[in-house]
Amino acid sequence: MTTKFGRIAAIKASRMPGTLPELDFRRLRDNQNRGIETTLLPDTNVVIHMINATQVADMTKREVSIRELKPLAAFLRECCERQLRYNLSPFFGLNEMRRAEAGPAVQALDEFSRMFGLHWIDTENSIPGDPTALGLIGRGFLQLPDDVQHFISMPYAGLLLALIVARDIHASPVTKFRRFLRLYRRLIDVTSIREITIARFIFAPEPPVDSRLHGIWKPIILNFTGRKKLTEKLPSRSDLLDRVATNGAFDLQLLNAANLSDYTGVDGIPQDSWVLTGDAKLAALTSAVHHTDFGTGLVGLGVATEDFSDQGEYWRETNLDMEKLNVHFRFSLRVSPQRQRKRAIALLAMAERGIAGQLSRPDSSLRRWEPAATTLDSPCVLIDSMFKP
8 A cells, every 4th residue: 555654645656567665664774775765755735734834823734734744754753763864855845836935945844854853964965056946936837937848848738638628518528538639649749648547537427436436536636627626617717727737747747756766866876766745646646547667677667557447438438548559659759848848838829719719818718619720830740650658
């Protein structure tokens, strides 16, 4: 089962199918003996708890955050007592926050360390940074720095397209999924099985409440549609779709960062990277789809999905559609961040126009839509190349 410290889960982004590795003292000892660094990547929710535990004036919030962090802090403190080394890298959690909040948060992490007796210090290879440069100025894709846009453009485009397709209230769930696949190939061309899996959940009818599938489905669709409750409607304005897709892309890139760290190492040192998440969405997502190395040692080389084909007609039909994608997998495919950024911007423009409605304001509600025309010199060049998971 997933390692949990209270309600904070430790997730391994890449693993063999059917296995759930545990973050425990034995693993840390084994890593240390083999010269592997154990690295923890807290998401924004965990970082915010660390800030609230030390700096927030509201005592109720402070007590809630301290209570949430106690199990994790107890584990980390015992690591120190057992002389088990670990690294904590809060960059991604900090950088997803608003800039006005991210800078002061650096000091809060030091205070959190002292409060719980963890005695954190900078590593020898750490690079001093400018805290005032951390965080986001705005939450929309075009408000991000260019390098960040390149970094998240592929997951952002897939999530935004899924939200646009989901707005068609007249189409059946299977029709939405197949329309999404057609548009994905036409407008994005490089397709991620992970984003397809998220879209599959977004379009799905609600599973039985008492089923295991419902426990996976609910946190995925709430997070990746930007809703707090299932009774809320999907976002109806393009700026809201943009914000939801941006937030979702940051979540996925945290998993990508863990995979990249394990694949490349840091300064020649092998890494065993774990995402610490304060909510259920990433744990649920990695139950439905996760990266795997197929036993090659090449971390994140492919993805493994659970088919859920025994859960009803929608899941059977969409599982068959996903199986057809596997025959198009190419190990040699190279992705152009520049081209994917252009395609993401083109999809955002479609959302702002209502695709066929030519809306007068970017924040207007979406109307009926059809696929926009694409020419050979547009950012969405039609290329009959293979899918890439």
